[in-house]
Amino acid sequence: MFRPVIMSLALLLGSMVMPAQAASDDSLYQALGQQQGISALMETFILEIADDERIVHHFEKTDIERLHRMLTEQICELSGGPCSYSGDDMVTVHTGMNVTTAEFNALVEDLIAAMEQHEIAVSAQNRLLAILAAMHKEVVNL
Amino acid sequence: MYGKDFAMVRVFFLIMLAVSVVPAAHAEGRLLATGGATTIEGSAGGGIVPWATLSSYAAEGEWGGTVQLNYADVEDYQLDVVGATLNYGNRLELSYARQDFSLSRLGGSLKQDIYGVKVRVAGDVIYGELPQFSIGMQHKRNQTFALPQAVGARSDSGTDYYLAATKAWLDGPFHRTWLANITLRATKANETGLLGFGGDLNNDYELMTEASVGMFLNRHWIVGVEYRQKPNNLGFAAEQDWHDVFVGWFPNKRFAVVGAYTNLKTIAGAPEQKGFYINLQVSL
Numbered sequence: 001m002f003r004p005v006i007m008s009l010a011l012l013l014g015s016m017v018m019p020a021q022a023a024s025d026d027s028l029y030q031a032l033g034q035q036q037g038i039s040a041l042m043e044t045f046i047l048e049i050a051d052d053e054r055i056v057h058h059f060e061k062t063d064i065e066r067l068h069r070m071l072t073e074q075i076c077e078l079s080g081g082p083c084s085y086s087g088d089d090m091v092t093v094h095t096g097m098n099v100t101t102a103e104f105n106a107l108v109e110d111l112i113a114a115m116e117q118h119e120i121a122v123s124a125q126n127r128l129l130a131i132l133a134a135m136h137k138e139v140v141n142l
Numbered sequence: 143m144y145g146k147d148f149a150m151v152r153v154f155f156l157i158m159l160a161v162s163v164v165p166a167a168h169a170e171g172r173l174l175a176t177g178g179a180t181t182i183e184g185s186a187g188g189g190i191v192p193w194a195t196l197s198s199y200a201a202e203g204e205w206g207g208t209v210q211l212n213y214a215d216v217e218d219y220q221l222d223v224v225g226a227t228l229n230y231g232n233r234l235e236l237s238y239a240r241q242d243f244s245l246s247r248l249g250g251s252l253k254q255d256i257y258g259v260k261v262r263v264a265g266d267v268i269y270g271e272l273p274q275f276s277i278g279m280q281h282k283r284n285q286t287f288a289l290p291q292a293v294g295a296r297s298d299s300g301t302d303y304y305l306a307a308t309k310a311w312l313d314g315p316f317h318r319t320w321l322a323n324i325t326l327r328a329t330k331a332n333e334t335g336l337l338g339f340g341g342d343l344n345n346d347y348e349l350m351t352e353a354s355v356g357m358f359l360n361r362h363w364i365v366g367v368e369y370r371q372k373p374n375n376l377g378f379a380a381e382q383d384w385h386d387v388f389v390g391w392f393p394n395k396r397f398a399v400v401g402a403y404t405n406l407k408t409i410a411g412a413p414e415q416k417g418f419y420i421n422l423q424v425s426l
Contacts, residue, residue, distance in 0.1 A: 101269070102171030102201035109173065112361065122360045123317030130313035136269040 029081035031124035038079070041118050042071040048110035055106045058097055078131050090138035099140050108132065169426070171201025172232065174361055175392040176267055179400040179421045180210040183280050183334060184225040184239025185258045189402050189419055190370045190384055191352040193323045194276035194308035195267050196235040196260060197227035198425045199395050205230055207426040216406055216417035218247040235260040243336045247412065252336040253285040273309035282335035293378040293410075295338025296345050302329040319358040321366070326351060332375050333409060341375030348373045356390070364390040379411040386419060398423040
């Protein structure tokens with residue numbers, strides 16, 4: 001009786017376990033508005049962080065100009081754009097910061113808020129969030 | 143009947159009002175909708191299937207909780223559930239639910255209390271490769287055992303044990319966020335326990351499979367389906383598996399509303415028990 005249901009669920013689950021975004025095309029880069037759009041999005045993102053009392057303390061000593069440049073480069077590269085990220089790797093950047101999962105989630109929410117303000121389509125939002133979520137283990141509890 | 147419903151709804155809205163004006167240390171360390179809804183048995187999950195996710199938005203080091211109301215109206219029956227949960231640290235969930243199942247055709251009602259415990263044992267629903275795994279139990283005490291006993295139930299209380307695995311894919315098919323859950327439950331409960339535990343046909347624990355799949359249209363709306371296999375312990379009327387199709391709305395981390403169209407099929411011999419289900423939830 002329930003066997004067909006289980007089979008179809010297994011198939012569905014199987015089909016959903018897809019490799020994370022391989023930046024083999026630049027469609028996400030385009031959806032984010034290329035270099036200019038990403039730069040503007042990262043500016044809004046940083047403003048959201050600055051207003052977020054849950055995590056702003058992690059950025060007290062941060063050079064904001066540089067943070068903006070690095071984020072823009074990184075997102076440009078990860079979204080398949082013609083950039084290469086010149087900053088340190090995520091583990092190096094976050095070691096000693098003791099970022100919690102709750103703080104990581106706060107950052108995700110700030111990015112969502114920024115993407116909403118820039119009216120980025122849900123599909124592009126999800127693609128970018130999936131790329132960032134994969135960095136969770138390189139950021140949290142270090 | 144209606145008087146009692148209204149009283150319950152009024153109490154619930156008073157509670158909602160009260161918690162809405164509590165200023166405060168509202169747990170919010172997890173992402174929107176990751177607390178899920180609350181099942182008819184009081185555990186965090188979908189409508190009829192407990193998920194591996196824990197109630198509210200409490201993250202590590204935080205306390206959270208929910209209060210909720212479930213109501214289902216099918217052809218010959220209505221189910222009212224009031225309940226509350228506590229979550230510590232996204233690790234331990236405690237829940238209580240009181241079910242009141244009205245037999246509108248026969249008159250009278252069946253009631254039970256359900257005490258739940260759920261522990262997240264591994265993984266995270268969003269981060270990492272593994273699904274989130276939780277184990278749980280639901281201890282059920284039927285308060286109206288005369289009818290269940292008359293139709294062959296063996297015990298007025300019982301405990302379900304379950305293992306649940308839940309995983310979300312932020313960028314799933316159609317670039318939408320998807321969620322899937324599978325739950326294995328060992329149970330002797332007849333119609334979740336409303337008709338007691340064990341029976342003339344079978345009085346042993348059996349392993350049941352339950353599953354949910356949902357797709358988020360955006361951050362606030364999810365549509366999905368659920369399936370729950372059920373045992374068949376009573377000879378007087380065959381018990382059938384349950385299905386529903388649901389829509390959930392998560393406007394913010396305070397409120398959630400889930401509506402479902404459900405087909406509970408034949409319950410206690412009364413066929414075609416189709417109808418609507420709603421869950422209102424406030425997170426603290």
